[in-house]
Amino acid sequence: MNEKKKKISMVVFSGDMDKLTAAFILATTAAASGMEVSLFFTFWGLRALKKNIRTGKSLFGKMLGLMYGGDINRATPSKMNFGGIGRWMFKKMMKAKNVLSLQEFRQIAIDLGVNLYACQTSMDVMEIPRESLIDEVKDVVGAAFFVQQAADSDFTLFI
Secondary structure, eight states, X not given: OOOOOOEEEEEEOOOOHHHHHHHHHXXXXXXXXXXXXXXXXXXXXXXXXXXXXXXXXXHHHHHHHHHHOOOGGGOOOSSOOGGGHHHHHHHHHHHHTTOOOHHHHHHHHHHTTOEEEEEHHHHXXXXXXXXXXXXXXXXXXXXXXXXXXXXXXXXXXXX
């Protein structure tokens, strides 16, 4: 008899380094354990899927793209950022403990078949076009799509 694969769905709302690290550690662990994994990146979490390009068309969109711009490598710790030194410090500490970088975790997630979804509404509000996301994003979807994914999952997480 064919056993149904366990499934996890996760909303990734934060673009903070520590929270993105946690999301990718959980996602890659679940995928490596044979689970089907779907990550739904919304608002600040979209940073994990963005290329390092400026976004925005309107004045506010351009301001947001400038102030929050950048890709996964620009993620800062949620606490103790120390005016930008925190990112450098945590990266050094993680490397010293053989913890992968965010970019490496994301690539492993991709290699393991983790489904990466971007929130259409957040992209519209933040003026982030599809072309500014990495190619490995499975789709740009709405909340209704993710709610159905979550309903079909064995468990869901919000980070």
